[in-house]
Amino acid sequence: xKSVEIxxxxxTEVGSKYAKAERKAGNVPCVVYGGEAPIHFSAPTLAFxxxxxxxxxxxxxxxxxxxxxxxxxxxxxxxxxxxxLMHIDFIQLVxxxxxxxxxxxxxxxxxxxxxxxxxxxxxxRKLSVRAVPGQFPESIELDITGLRIGKSIRVSDVPAEGFxxxxxxxxxxxxxxxxxxxxxxxxxxxxxxxxxxx
Numbered sequence: 736x737k738s739v740e741i742x743x744x745x746x747t748e749v750g751s752k753y754a755k756a757e758r759k760a761g762n763v764p765c766v767v768y769g770g771e772a773p774i775h776f777s778a779p780t781l782a783f784x785x786x787x788x789x790x791x792x793x794x795x796x797x798x799x800x801x802x803x804x805x806x807x808x809x810x811x812x813x814x815x816x817x818x819x820l821m822h823i824d825f826i827q828l829v830x831x832x833x834x835x836x837x838x839x840x841x842x843x844x845x846x847x848x849x850x851x852x853x854x855x856x857x858x859x860r861k862l863s864v865r866a867v868p869g870q871f872p873e874s875i876e877l878d879i880t881g882l883r884i885g886k887s888i889r890v891s892d893v894p895a896e897g898f899x900x901x902x903x904x905x906x907x908x909x910x911x912x913x914x915x916x917x918x919x920x921x922x923x924x925x926x927x928x929x930x931x932x933x
Contacts, residue, residue, distance in 0.1 A: 736794055736873050739786040743776035743799040754822065763820050767797060767806050769827035769834070774799055780820055787811065787820065790860075792838045792873060795825060804828075805868070807836045828868040835901065836871055837861040840908060844880035848911030853884040859908045862890070866898035877909065884913050 746753065746764060754764040757777045767774040776799045786793055786808070795806050806825035814821055826834050839861050849855050862875055877888055887910035890902045 736792060736871055738794045738796045738805070739783075740796045741778050741782050741786070741798070743778040743797055745799055746775040746777050749775050758819070758821065763823060765823045765825060767804060767825040767827050768809070769806070769825075769829060769832070770804060774802070774804065774827075783820060783823065787823075790839050792836060792871065794828065797825065807834060809835070830869075831867055833865050833867050835863060835865045838864045838872055839874050841874045841876045842879050842909060843876055844878050846879045846882040846911050848882055848884035848886065851884060852914055853911040854914045855879070855882075855909065856912050857909050859890075859902065859906060862893070862908070863901040864895075864898050865901055870897040872898065879909060882909070882911050884911050886911060 743765065744762075746757070757764045761779055762777040763780050763783060764777050765775075767776070774797075776797070786795055795808070797804050797806055805828040807828065808823060809826045810824040812821040812823075813819065828834060840857070840859060842855075842857070846853070846855055864871060864875075875893060877893070879888065882888065887907045889904065890900055890906045890908060891904035893900060893908070
């Protein structure tokens with residue numbers, strides 16, 4: 736999995752007043768949890784571009800003073816109006832200790848139902864995955880070529896080796912909806928069924 740290097744400055748003063756001053760200076764206040772003690776730091780907003788504004792799942796290599804830790808994003812806060820990056824909580828990666836991370840879903844192929852005129856609808860673009868460091872997939876790839884109109888791929892259909900998916904098993908990841916003018920792509924099966932009945 737790719738990693739983004741972030742050079743942070745120690746935040747000696749914490750609290751909303753100091754966080755506001757950091758944001759005014761163009762920085763994002765952050766905290767790293769999961770180690771011996773929380774690490775409070777800030778870094779320029781641009782430093783997080785390759786980590787936050789990307790479809791890929793990445794870890795962060797955070798250097799604050801003499802210490803460097805590997806971490807993943809646990810929570811992000813954006814300003815409700817301006818969408819400005821307000822605060823990031825990280826969780827430190829410790830060997831053998833499971834953590835949770837959002838992993839992107841990648842769809843491969845052209846769904847059979849779409850070729851018949853249906854409309855592909857992606858419900859979940861990321862899945863919440865729990866694993867120990869080193870076991871995270873970079874993405875969760877799904878083959879949608881056999882997906883017919885009215886059919887879906889659910890969380891329970893995803894093979895998870897070495898990691899656990901925390902979303903509900905019944906949650907729909909992607910589905911093909913019937914659209915106006917769509918051809919019924921289940922004709923073959925119906926004809927076979929009728930022939931067998933006769």
